[in-house]
Amino acid sequence: MKAIVDCNSFYAACERLFKPSLHGKPVVVLSNNDGCIVSRTDEAKALGIQMAGPYYQNKKEIEENNVAVFSSNYHLYGDISKRVMETLRSFSPQVEVYSVDESFLDLTGIAADQLYDYSVFLKHTTELWTGIPVSIGVAPTKVLSKIANRLAKKDKQGTKGVVILQNIEQQMEALKKTAVEDIWGVGCAGSKKLRMFNINTAWDLRNRSEEWARKNLGGIVGVRLIKELNGMPCIEMKHPLTTKKMIATTRMFGKPVYELKELKEAVATYISRAAEKLRRQNSAAGSLSLFLMNNDNRLWNQYHPTSKSSYVILPSPTYLTHVLIANAMPLVEALYNKGSKYIKAGVILGNIIPSDMIQFNLFESEESAQSKKLMHIIDNVNFSMRNDILKFATTGTTKNWKMRQEKRSQRFTTRWDELCIVK
DNA sequence: TCTGGGGTCCTAGGACCC
DNA sequence: TCTGGGGTCCTAGGACCC
Numbered sequence: 277m278k279a280i281v282d283c284n285s286f287y288a289a290c291e292r293l294f295k296p297s298l299h300g301k302p303v304v305v306l307s308n309n310d311g312c313i314v315s316r317t318d319e320a321k322a323l324g325i326q327m328a329g330p331y332y333q334n335k336k337e338i339e340e341n342n343v344a345v346f347s348s349n350y351h352l353y354g355d356i357s358k359r360v361m362e363t364l365r366s367f368s369p370q371v372e373v374y375s376v377d378e379s380f381l382d383l384t385g386i387a388a389d390q391l392y393d394y395s396v397f398l399k400h401t402t403e404l405w406t407g408i409p410v411s412i413g414v415a416p417t418k419v420l421s422k423i424a425n426r427l428a429k430k431d432k433q434g435t436k437g438v439v440i441l442q443n444i445e446q447q448m449e450a451l452k453k454t455a456v457e458d459i460w461g462v463g464c465a466g467s468k469k470l471r472m473f474n475i476n477t478a479w480d481l482r483n484r485s486e487e488w489a490r491k492n493l494g495g496i497v498g499v500r501l502i503k504e505l506n507g508m509p510c511i512e513m514k515h516p517l518t519t520k521k522m523i524a525t526t527r528m529f530g531k532p533v534y535e536l537k538e539l540k541e542a543v544a545t546y547i548s549r550a551a552e553k554l555r556r557q558n559s560a561a562g563s564l565s566l567f568l569m570n571n572d573n574r575l576w577n578q579y580h581p582t583s584k585s586s587y588v589i590l591p592s593p594t595y596l597t598h599v600l601i602a603n604a605m606p607l608v609e610a611l612y613n614k615g616s617k618y619i620k621a622g623v624i625l626g627n628i629i630p631s632d633m634i635q636f637n638l639f640e641s642e643e644s645a646q647s648k649k650l651m652h653i654i655d656n657v658n659f660s661m662r663n664d665i666l667k668f669a670t671t672g673t674t675k676n677w678k679m680r681q682e683k684r685s686q687r688f689t690t691r692w693d694e695l696c697i698v699k
Numbered sequence: 700t701c702t703g704g705g706g707t708c709c710t711a712g713g714a715c716c717c
Numbered sequence: 718t719c720t721g722g723g724g725t726c727c728t729a730g731g732a733c734c735c
Contacts, residue, residue: 307703314703314735330702348703375706375735463733494732497709524705622704679703 277391277442278513279381279414280421281364281398284429286377286408287315290356291346293407294688294696302343306331309528309679310347347681355689359406367398372514380418382513388442395438415441418511419504422460423450423478447507451479461501466493482506519557519628525550526622529677532571533618539568540608541672544601546623548664548671551597554625555655560593560634562627564600566607569620581619584611593627593634596647597654600625601670 283289287305292298302319306312312328323341325334331345338345357376365371370382386394395412402410411432413425424439427450441447457467459478473492475481482505489498500510525546533539543566554561565587572582586607594600604623654666686694 309701309703311702328702332701335701378735461733465732495709497732520706522706526704528703624705 277383277386277414277416278418278421278509279368279383279395279398279412280374280418280425281379281381281402281410281412282425282429283360283377284409284411284432285315285317286357287346287348287353288317288320289408290349290353291344291685292317293356294685295344298344302341303346304334304338304343305346305348306683308348308681309530310682311528314348345683347684349684349687351687351690352685356406356408360402360408360410363402363405364398367394367401370513372516380421380513383414391440391442392438395440396436399437410437412438413441414439415447416507417504417509419460419501420447420450420507423454423458426458427453444507448479451482451505452477454478456481459501459505461497469493478505519559519630520553521628522624522626523550523553523561523628524622524624525553526567526620526624527679528620529618530680531677533677534616536609536612536614538672538677539612539618539621540605540670541675542621542677543604543608543623544668544670545672545675546621547600547604548597548667550623550625551595551600551651552655552658554628555595555631555651558631559628560595560631561590561600561625562593562629563587563589563625564603564607565624565626566604566611567622568608568611568618569622570613570616571619572616583620586611587626589627593629595631596644596651598647598668601668605670 285303288303291303291305300319301317302323302325303317304313304320304325305315307314310331312330313325313334314328316325316327320343323337323343325337325343331338337343353376360377361371361373361379364379364381368381368383372380374380383391383394391414395414399410399412402408411425411428413421413423413428415421415424420441424441428435428437428439439450441450454477456462456470456475456478457464459481462470469492470476470481475484482502484502486499486502489502490496492498493501503510527542527546529542533542547564565585567583567585569581569583588603588607590599590603657666658664686696688694688696
């Protein structure tokens, strides 16, 4: 059996952790640039505040109801997430961290009649050790456990936050209660199609044949989904040490950018970030792609950005920040159009290989050994001091384009000077 | 005025090869 | 006049996830 453990309103819960006065009160957390609402407590949901809705559209509701608002504080959430995952690892030898706030656990070996008690104990321990409330779904497959989890979350009182789908009767009841759009793996396009076939619940879909799914539901993707709904595992637990196949850093600017110099600074900064992630997993990138997004074609106040992109295959895979920056700058120049109003940029590192598999070419100088040391020092200093104490000059010093985060809380757990003060 | 960021997987279609 | 079949690899783009 597989469990999915999902933190309830994770970002908002992290904020509450250090502001106990917010318990029982509505709280929302905003995306980068304070753009959208990305986390809401149950109290905020009850006020009708929509997930992923733009902040400014909900502002009135928020102010009238005294909703606490926070900008995203990724230092805090990342650190709390680690504590939660560490706790989960003491309950199962195989934990797959699926996202910042959820993990799959392999519960093979737990006796069927013990699953419920074990899950309840797991839930209580996690909440006791970390202060973050969680919901748990347990079932033979990942898709079914996601369905169980959703039901646990929806009815926290009735289920006590734990739902187990062991036998077919329990599964049938759960699937009948689940609309097709709420199935993990069925998105907007898929659900529209299913509704057209008069397939409205997960139970309806479960009873379709694999052949039908192959023809009408995206080939093998659909077949897998049907099997998983029928309790036959097709989506296996992922190995914890798998490395990323692409690494991206993309961001909206805090305010529009018109100058080439500023664009170059932003791109160089994003590359520094991406290269850090690359080195953290001991990889090198073989290609770099880059996009600039402008908002020149605004019609009737509509949000209609257009983006231009370009890429380069690197002469030899690398993890060196300055080499990546040097390769990217000509691309920025080529894409830049004077007079355009740029609102976003991004870099994506691809063709990723393990760094010890780099094949140096004939003309590689001894410089690379030096550079390797330099990267090591930069990463260590930046990791311990943070705030990019060491950086490349091309990343600029003014950063007019930096994102807005006007309501960010303290980084309570990762900075000495921002610790929580108890009177 | 104001609409996030970072990933994965799959498919179709083109280029190329023998 | 006649103009194959089968395979691989790569890229772009779509769909989906949190």
